[in-house]
Amino acid sequence: MKPKVAFFDFTSCEGCQLEVLNFEQEVLQLLNLLEIVNFRELMTERSDDYDIAIIDGAISTDADVARIKEIRERASILITIGACSSLGGVNCLKNAYPMEEVLSVVYGDAAGYYNTIPARPVSAVVPVDYALPQCPVNKAEFLEVVKALLLGKKPEIPNYPVCAECKMAENACVFDLGRTCLGPVTRAGCNALCVTWGRHCWGCRGLVDDPNVDAATDVLKEHGLTAEDIVNKFRIYTAWTGGSE
Amino acid sequence: MEDKVISKADFSSMVDRLIQEGEYDSIEGVKTKDGKYFFGSLTNSGELCLDYDVTLLPPKKYFLPQRETVITFRQGERPAPEPVAEASSVVLIGVHPYDLKAMELCEAVYSAPPADPNLMIRKSKTVVIGVDCLNPNPQSFSASMGFATTESGYDLMLTDIGDSYVVSVGTDRGADLLARYGRAADATATNLARRDEVREMSLGRYEKSLSMPADEIPAILNETWDSRVFAEKSEVCLSCGSCVMVCPTCVCFDVEDTVALSLDSGERYRKWDSCMLTDFAKVATGENFREDRESRFRHRMHRKGKYLLERYDKPGCVGCGRCGLACLVDIALPADTYNLLKEAS
Ligand code: SF4
Numbered sequence A: 001m002k003p004k005v006a007f008f009d010f011t012s013c014e015g016c017q018l019e020v021l022n023f024e025q026e027v028l029q030l031l032n033l034l035e036i037v038n039f040r041e042l043m044t045e046r047s048d049d050y051d052i053a054i055i056d057g058a059i060s061t062d063a064d065v066a067r068i069k070e071i072r073e074r075a076s077i078l079i080t081i082g083a084c085s086s087l088g089g090v091n092c093l094k095n096a097y098p099m100e101e102v103l104s105v106v107y108g109d110a111a112g113y114y115n116t117i118p119a120r121p122v123s124a125v126v127p128v129d130y131a132l133p134q135c136p137v138n139k140a141e142f143l144e145v146v147k148a149l150l151l152g153k154k155p156e157i158p159n160y161p162v163c164a165e166c167k168m169a170e171n172a173c174v175f176d177l178g179r180t181c182l183g184p185v186t187r188a189g190c191n192a193l194c195v196t197w198g199r200h201c202w203g204c205r206g207l208v209d210d211p212n213v214d215a216a217t218d219v220l221k222e223h224g225l226t227a228e229d230i231v232n233k234f235r236i237y238t239a240w241t242g243g244s245e
Numbered sequence B: 001m002e003d004k005v006i007s008k009a010d011f012s013s014m015v016d017r018l019i020q021e022g023e024y025d026s027i028e029g030v031k032t033k034d035g036k037y038f039f040g041s042l043t044n045s046g047e048l049c050l051d052y053d054v055t056l057l058p059p060k061k062y063f064l065p066q067r068e069t070v071i072t073f074r075q076g077e078r079p080a081p082e083p084v085a086e087a088s089s090v091v092l093i094g095v096h097p098y099d100l101k102a103m104e105l106c107e108a109v110y111s112a113p114p115a116d117p118n119l120m121i122r123k124s125k126t127v128v129i130g131v132d133c134l135n136p137n138p139q140s141f142s143a144s145m146g147f148a149t150t151e152s153g154y155d156l157m158l159t160d161i162g163d164s165y166v167v168s169v170g171t172d173r174g175a176d177l178l179a180r181y182g183r184a185a186d187a188t189a190t191n192l193a194r195r196d197e198v199r200e201m202s203l204g205r206y207e208k209s210l211s212m213p214a215d216e217i218p219a220i221l222n223e224t225w226d227s228r229v230f231a232e233k234s235e236v237c238l239s240c241g242s243c244v245m246v247c248p249t250c251v252c253f254d255v256e257d258t259v260a261l262s263l264d265s266g267e268r269y270r271k272w273d274s275c276m277l278t279d280f281a282k283v284a285t286g287e288n289f290r291e292d293r294e295s296r297f298r299h300r301m302h303r304k305g306k307y308l309l310e311r312y313d314k315p316g317c318v319g320c321g322r323c324g325l326a327c328l329v330d331i332a333l334p335a336d337t338y339n340l341l342k343e344a345s
């Protein structure tokens, strides 16, 4: 029996679902191994019978909280894909403001019809089996995790900083080029994608388990950032500090 | 062996001929990007920089690639694992003496039983043309390690004496390559005197040095296990592993399996690992033998200054300075720590 897989989206740009739909080469092979029973971007039929739930998007309304709890109860394995569902991601930027203000900025006069709560990762509401951060989700990593689960192996998600991969890619360090970078505290697994392509790391894979944030902050200061710049830099993807279930 | 001399123009022609004739699968040399240097494939001699200070990664990557498949297998009752050891023929141009010494260490490590064929096969198919380092980078202390120059580890060794290179011939293979591709003459006494002079001058350009003879390092490490130096320096360590990833003498790798999406075949590969990463010494039960930054930092200093030397009779650090250049918090250079330990002991 092929495992039944359902995709669900919460507060997100849907970039992660589109990224999964981009698996042109792999999609047919994947369908040999899995049965997809729910994927809003791909199909209209729905089913509530599934083994693996794959979630993108952050939790940001009371209805989201109820819905994710229901999904967790039905799924034996729950995987979050992308920065939004795994870390809270850019959605958490709003948490710095009162929720009423956020509602009125977004919905104006109609604000009264909507509900919102501080945005949070899925793991802040229900236990998550595997979190695959990155904005958007890393296709290669997603496929490795799917294969590992099918083989009954424990998927490996790196727990070391992007710098290690950046060095292996033989990039010049952007600090040496007069710019700044969150690579020293950000979880690797992307092969230092952004540095390799000429930019710097924004931290979209979240922090490693034991980041030396104080030392990284000093490095950023030495390279000309103010305390405020640094807070803003860290906030883009890792504003959620409320912990997890 | 003998010493030759070749004009710079003739050396460039030699490189171009090597590229054009295609006898070797690739001609690799030092190139530049973002104001830094790296070893890469040459398409013409104009790309080659021989007056560089240091490359981002050492040429070790040609012998121990960042990621390499070591076994392929099929799933099922007969998994049929096949070892993979492939190598193409390469001429590698512009390796500095410290990197040659580092490769000798890697070879000693990988040829010790159980010998690892992959590195040795690649080594045997690579002709190495070294070049003396006359402009050391600001973190280099390779002169203190005795590796400003080397008498071994190369097929040919160049020294820039102005308009031409003195070419020290290290092996028959080197002599043969030079005879077939280069227009070299016998070096004169004046050429050799000039070579000794430029080498001597380069020694004055090292900004970092050991405050003790290199052979005292193991004894100093033996006496200072509990020194506060380790705790103080490592407090700001980012556990980023950069110091290890750029090191020419680091030899550790991790092994992983991956399967195709069909789930019926796969490969086992190895990739560089680093003892400065938090989970390096974590084992299956979840126990981590070097859980804190201090113990990882101390381990690396002992590994570079003592463990490898005791086991293989070759220094575990050649003083290239790459770790010092890569470390954002400026704690990684072994010479700095050894000097502090010496002061404290
Ligand atoms: S992680 Fe990025 S790509 Fe994915 S849904 Fe969120 S914002 Fe979009």
Ligand code: SF4
Binding pocket: A162, A163, A164, A166, A167, A171, A172, A173, A174, A175, A181, A182, A183, A184, A192, A195, A200, A201, B242
């Ligand atoms: S560019 Fe960024 S990720 Fe790369 S080594 Fe430098 S700090 Fe680390």
Ligand code: SF4
Binding pocket: A134, A135, A162, A186, A187, A190, A191, A192, A193, A194, A195, A200, A201, A202, A203, A204, A205, A206
């Ligand atoms: S380099 Fe940084 S920002 Fe870019 S993909 Fe990797 S973790 Fe995300």
Ligand code: SF4
Binding pocket: B243, B246, B247, B248, B249, B250, B304, B316, B317, B318, B319, B320, B321, B322, B323, B324, B332, B333, B334
């Ligand atoms: S420890 Fe540092 S200085 Fe020594 S060989 Fe490695 S990178 Fe070079």
Ligand code: SF4
Binding pocket: B236, B237, B238, B239, B240, B241, B242, B243, B244, B276, B326, B327, B328, B329, B330, B331, B332
């Ligand atoms: S010593 Fe420096 S380069 Fe090495 S892991 Fe620590 S912070 Fe990174």
